[in-house]
């Protein structure tokens with residue numbers, strides 16, 4: 244098991260001593276800082292540790308600050324991280340057995356070093372109980388829906404809805420909205436260091452680690468591809484052809500082409516509209532059948548509550564990003580207030 248450890252100035256001493264202790268026990272330990280007891284900011288180190296945790300399931304994180312509280316708050320903002328601030332052995336015991344924590348947060352002001360060391364030992368040796376706790380822990384990481392409320396997104400969405408918006412404007416707005424939504428949907432993507440030469444010196448920057456696969460649902464999803472390719476030209480593109488049967492509203496599949504053997508990538512399914520959810524749920528099932536099961540994200544612009552429920556129920560592991568969850572569907576399966584038929588408005592088929 245690999246351990247990633249970090250601390251701010253207030254946890255600096257324990258962090259160093261714990262690293263020494265873990266090294267002596269033969270663990271592979273990565274120390275992300277701080278590198279001195281000068282004043283520093285705990286989020287910087289918590290974020291470095293959780294970035295490392297996102298890269299492998301078998302890594303464990305240890306964070307130390309004055310109280311352990313700030314570290315836990317920051318660490319728990321990252322999907323897949325379960326961090327607990329522990330001050331007693333019982334805390335560690337139940338946090339491992341019941342909550343399967345992968346990050347232990349300690350307070351240098353709260354415990355003696357001996358106590359902290361014993362808690363670390365317990366953290367590393369205690370197994371998760373599984374059983375009834377598995378279902379509960381799995382629910383923590385179910386991503387659900389994120390509605391992007393940024394004022395720019397909301398302004399452009401309002402313009403998109405307007406029936407007087409021209410086809411040219413409609414296409415442009417879909418593009419702009421997609422770029423903004425993509426920015427949010429990739430916020431949590433892991434990055435790695437990348438060193439480049441500036442005209443003056445060396446710069447240590449970051450680059451996204453995983454490849455991106457875009458999969459538009461034809462037709463309307465096509466309008467969302469180019470804006471993302473402009474930002475990430477190396478992304479690959481698959482296509483899923485589905486249309487809704489007018490009477491049953493069930494999705495009918497007519498095309499499927501996705502790259503083969505593309506592992507460890509983020510898959511972004513694209514469709515501006517999530518109405519009954521039939522098309523999105525079907526498209527996700529098709530992607531899963533093709534082996535894309537690791538990191539699936541669905542990017543839409545306007546969703547109906549009914550569609551959100553359908554997708555969440557069928558695919559609780561998939562994150563949904565939307566600019567709005569509207570009121571409801573009408574009797575024809577159109578979203579209210581919605582924006583009408585997205586495919587028709589994009590391609591001028593009305």
Ligand code: PRP
Pocket residue numbers: 460461462463464485486487492494514515516517518519520521522523550576585586587
């Ligand atoms: C629209 C939209 C979605 C689907 C959403 O496509 O672009 O793919 O409806 O509805 P659902 O959530 O009820 O399945 P449509 O079926 O009209 O096909 P088109 O893009 O070819 O016009």
Ligand code: URA
Pocket residue numbers: 463516518576577578579581582583584585586
């Ligand atoms: N498809 C659309 O394009 N719009 C809706 O409101 C519902 C499905």
